[in-house]
Amino acid sequence: MLSREKLIDQIKLKRSFLCVGLDTDVDKIPDFLKSYPDPVLEFNRRIIDATQDLCIAYKPNAAFYEAMGIKGLQSLIDTYKYLPKDCLSIIDAKRGDIGNTSDNYAKAFFNEETTGMGFDAITVTPYMGNDSVTPYLKYDGKWVIILALTSSVGSKDFQYLETGNGFLYETVIQKANTWAGADRLMFVVGATKSTEFTNIRKYAPDNFLLVPGVGAQGGSLEEVCKYGMTPDCGLIVNASRSIIYASNGEDFAEAARAEALSLQKQMEAELQKAGII
């Protein structure tokens, strides 16, 4: 489990706030891995070995594993077990349902004794409100990461609706912050929405933000840092495809490392600029 203090320590130690997204699609991994008993696990292991000194988090997206049925679930469990303990383990599952159902989603991803998976953090959709989110908060020390302003084009459909108290995404942040503190709650904010970060910091001055959308989606790391960084860093920036599919040859792990290193170097410069390291 990675507390807020430990997370900040890791950021300073590794001079990085990079999250590597393990969106592992069996159709995109190099052919030579296909002869391994579990090609997805083999791919993930090599990506993890190649990047773990450069990142502070890993984020498998549940969809890629669930799409493969029982085999995929086993790959996810075995990948979870392989994740380095000094990195935050995030399951990007975007769950949310009535209380007793959310209890079971929480059990699925947090209760290692039962399922073999004890992720540090889960992404949760806030649409169903308080009773759909609190089941995840019952697990001491686990993080809940609430979708606030997503990187998707469709974010405008609901997240920018006027509530009379600002945009819906602003209300989500304000309300969710009454359910738990910045030591348990993070928010997802897309890198493609970098100019909104100043506004978001009005409602979430201390929360860590999980920021997908640099790399393949074209978001700017520099702008995210300019508008979203706090004295504790406050950012975990994810890149998935741009790292894990940097090459689909035998050199895929080296190519992934080179991509991760390039992001880590930019992050180091931002942390120095902000006086954090």
Ligand SMILES: O=c1ccn([C@@H]2O[C@H](COP(=O)(O)O)[C@@H](O)[C@H]2O)c(=O)[nH]1
């Ligand atoms: O607003 C959001 C929320 C989640 N995601 C997820 O993050 C990664 C991004 O992958 P890239 O390959 O780096 O684009 C992926 O798992 C998404 O499902 C997001 O992109 N935006």
